[in-house]
Amino acid sequence: MRYAVFNQSERGSFQVWRGVLAGASASLVGIGLARFAYTPLLPAIIGAHWFPASTAAYLGAANLGGYLAGALAAGVLARHARAATVLRAMMVLATVAFIACAFPVSFLWFFVWRFLSGISGGALMVLAAPTIIAHVAPSRRGFASGAIFTGIGLGIAASGTIVPLLLRHGLTETWLGLAIVSLLLTVVAWNGWPSQDAPASAHVNEPRHAKAPSPPALRALFVEYALNAVGLVPHMIFLVDFVARGLGKGVDAGAQYWVLYGLGAIAGPLLAGHLADRAGFGPALRVAYLLQLIAVAIPAVTSNTSLLMVSSVLVGAFTPGIVPLVLGRVNELLAHHPAAQKGAWSNATTGFAVLQALAAYGMSFLFSSSGGDYRLLFGIGAGALAVALTVDLFAALRSK
Template sequence: MQHAVSNQTKGASFQIWRGVLAGASASLVGIGLARFAYTPLLPAIIGAHWFPASTAAYLGAANLGGYLVGALTAGALVRHARAANVLRAMMLLATIAFVACAYPVSFAWFFAWRLASGISGGALMVLAAPTILAHVAPSRRGFAGGAIFTGVGLGIAASGTIVPLLLRQGLHETWLGLAAVSLVLTIVAWNGWPPHEAPLSHTSDHPHTKPAPTPALRALFAEYGLNAVGLVPHMIFLVDYVARGLGRGVDAGAYYWVLYGLGAIAGPLLSGHLADRAGFGRALRVALLLQLAAVVLPVLSSNAALLMISSVVVGAFTPGIVPLVLGRANELLAHHPAAQKRAWRTATTSFAVMQAASAYGLSFLFSKSGGDYRLLFAIGAAALGVAFIVDVIALRASTSTR
């Protein structure tokens, strides 16, 4: 009997880690490649005259607009189909979008497929981690969530290493190469999703109960949205700033993007581990301060060492902030498990709205300011400063209430 129980336990554990692998593959495809591979491609797209600089940045923002659509529609999708099937379909959509982008038929064509890749990324972000973490013990959710979102960092690092190599063959071949990587990862994840939804705890609310968001939860949504604004300058303009703004070339820009990716690989695991030890609230405040310091560095100096530090730290928290906010939302709704997925959808939507708005807004400011990169980083740093103030005010308010 003990042997049988042991085997069942091992089987359950194996299933969970297969799920974590599937989740990491989904975040790698939907976010790591579908979004971030465009950043090191941007100078090459402009240089190859596929699109002029004034419109190429807007194509990068198209993915962020699609991300918002995906985040908003993910809930409706899983009401009509199993989460596993939706996740598979979104990974396939991202793969098809890579193939389509190998053919710059027109601005509208390219924009539509960049939008589609963003839709897949938004849906994958909303659905993948909660689908897996519902099967993970609460004491290990920080680390497991970090492992899932490490896929984002792996995608960023891959885009900074694979893209320059593929570009030697041409832009067309680069997009097809990314499609091949995406297809392989889709196959890896295909059977890794849980076959059934995790049952709700006996202490949970009725599934249709919708507790009103507390001030702390509303503050968290605002902080996550402001955090998105703080990340956008690095996400879209870092490589272009180094390559064209500082005149150091595409290879130097790709080097900083690799550093960004290396930070992104370690960031989710480190932030998840910190959250498991110190709590998600404290870890989130530390993350906001570190990001603020890192984003303001390019405003103060173009020194190579400082830019390297900025790239690594912002890279670490680009995916590293995600498990912290997801875990903090679950903490605030610890007695309302049925509401946790709704809260995560709302948080992701807040992030997506602010990310898309700031991407379009910063692209507009960039063109109107004659290419003032430091203005973009200053705006990002200001947004992170406001996010930290909101968090401190919310903490004091909740403390005084208790």
């Protein structure tokens, strides 16, 4: 059966939305839960003496390292099997990783399974949206992309609400509960993937191995996006622990800030797209860098509750919201080289994943060696965003 597009029958349109639901479920499992559920779990893991604070943060970084490996491996996997098969396998892997993490056999055991969950997330992030979008009518691809990336925010919000409830029953039960949620979403997505990897028309007149040109603005964009990854790491890994232990407010209070982060992430992709439609992708990116810079700097300079809430929402919004902005800017810069856009986006995504993983490991080391100095980490994140904004402004001036 041909996979339908929006301008076909109601039945076909329903099948497209099954695909969008599958894509949202994949991003929810692979990123929203597999990565972000660890943040509200971190204080509980330390409190239950599963692992000491000096090593527990490295387990969060393990997922980001796996994400890089998964992003790099996704294309290879897709060349040896249908995208739908790979996507199903990755969602199953994420579910199995949740089950394995319910049993802290050893640090190495936990590290390996957190790394494998990162691999599933990286592969799902790279493959899910393109697999679905290729079968959606061009006039609705922006909206469909936003819906798919919103799955990340839904996962973050879910982790902030479900995790505290599950923790009342125990840490092992929490991991198993997340496994059940992941399994249910895997079942929901199972038959939603297209029966073909892409319509034949998607590749008409497109060179098989197009190489992206590298104008200065594009190279600058790669640098900015990678630096943006560094800016996001302190909130992604340490926000809940900062509130719970750093400020002494407890796990439940930390989870509430994580819910705010998740609510921001739900709305972020749609709001970022709307901003780009109104102002253009270049100006929208500068606004995004500036707002993130301010938001990440807030925990470094103040413990004011209201400001920390604003910080959580803004950084949450741009965690997935920066993705459509950079993707749109890549396509804009390569408007006359459409066949090169996919390769350029792959380069941008890889750079983001590399800096994100390095920042996670580096900040985990600094956190341990500094005796738990949270403000240092937020200061580094803000500095990275300041450099990203500076690079973008210089690139804009040079292009005039």
